[in-house]
Amino acid sequence: MNNWIPYELHTHTNHSDGKHTFYELALSAKKIxxxxxxxTDHNTISTFKYINDVSNSLDISIVRGLEWxxxxxxxxLVGIKEYVEWTDxxxxxxxxxLLDARGKSELLGVAHPFRLGGAIATGCYCEYEIxxxxxxxxxxxxxxxxxxxxxxxxxxxxxxxxxxxxxxxxSAVSGRDWHKSTEYDKYIAATYLNIDGYNTPDNAIKxxxxxxxxxxxxxxxxxxxxxxDKEYNIGSIISKSNEISAxxxxxxxKSGIKDVGKINRENLIIKxxxxxxxxxxxxxxxxxxxxxxxxxxxxxxxxSELYEVSEVERLISFTNPIYFN
Ligand SMILES: [Zn+2]
Ligand SMILES: [Zn+2]
Numbered sequence: 151m152n153n154w155i156p157y158e159l160h161t162h163t164n165h166s167d168g169k170h171t172f173y174e175l176a177l178s179a180k181k182i183x184x185x186x187x188x189x190t191d192h193n194t195i196s197t198f199k200y201i202n203d204v205s206n207s208l209d210i211s212i213v214r215g216l217e218w219x220x221x222x223x224x225x226x227l228v229g230i231k232e233y234v235e236w237t238d239x240x241x242x243x244x245x246x247x248l249l250d251a252r253g254k255s256e257l258l259g260v261a262h263p264f265r266l267g268g269a270i271a272t273g274c275y276c277e278y279e280i281x282x283x284x285x286x287x288x289x290x291x292x293x294x295x296x297x298x299x300x301x302x303x304x305x306x307x308x309x310x311x312x313x314x315x316x317x318x319x320x321s322a323v324s325g326r327d328w329h330k331s332t333e334y335d336k337y338i339a340a341t342y343l344n345i346d347g348y349n350t351p352d353n354a355i356k357x358x359x360x361x362x363x364x365x366x367x368x369x370x371x372x373x374x375x376x377x378x379d380k381e382y383n384i385g386s387i388i389s390k391s392n393e394i395s396a397x398x399x400x401x402x403x404k405s406g407i408k409d410v411g412k413i414n415r416e417n418l419i420i421k422x423x424x425x426x427x428x429x430x431x432x433x434x435x436x437x438x439x440x441x442x443x444x445x446x447x448x449x450x451x452x453x454s455e456l457y458e459v460s461e462v463e464r465l466i467s468f469t470n471p472i473y474f475n
Pocket of ligand 2: 160
């Protein structure tokens, strides 16, 4: 049975520059309603020896990861068994190092590609030229809290859309880049993973690999697609037949995360977006709805987006794509 579980995929502890101890981080994760998180300290895996104990005592899934933190950009290695060397990375050998890392890490993600580094946090902005986007599993298109308001995240989201339009099947996630918890934390987004079976790190990795990912804060939009009497999940690749119409079934849920800020349910708008641009924009107060795409012949990918519209239009949730061959 499948089950959408909220994860946080980018975290730090006092083993690198975070303010939490590892246990405090895990406890905060549990308290705000996460089912799991990826432990991704900068260039160190020294928390790993505590993972089993912390995970068991708090009943939370913890995926082993590492944030390669270099002068020219940050890469998330998620699903590693051991330390992966980063100190010899240069602008010149970066793509080769990325390929090597592919063999050592289940997942590779580009962290906050457009964040400008300060005097201390050098290298947040990704300056690497990535030769082959197909070896990257995901882009962190949302970084931090209230993510869709940030200009750097708008650029990252646009980069993702552009890569999808070029034919890459690459996923998008949110990452809080969580260094500390305060009482002012608000608009916390999570990455929801469609976990098949028990909520384990391995099953979380499987869901990310399959692109079965939804991102959101406040309210979260889930989708399935019906085509030729078959139902497909987010992340699916569908072979087109003579049938030219498809039906998207949407389900809007309140986020399971605490501290998601104030969002007015009355002001939500659904958009269906594809390689052809926006297909449909639709205001609804219903949690369940069905939308027909009348002609899929030129569509290579489609995703569902949820906006809150008041004075400004703010993206609050989006699915990863369903693809067509
Ligand atoms: Zn970083
Ligand atoms: Zn980080």
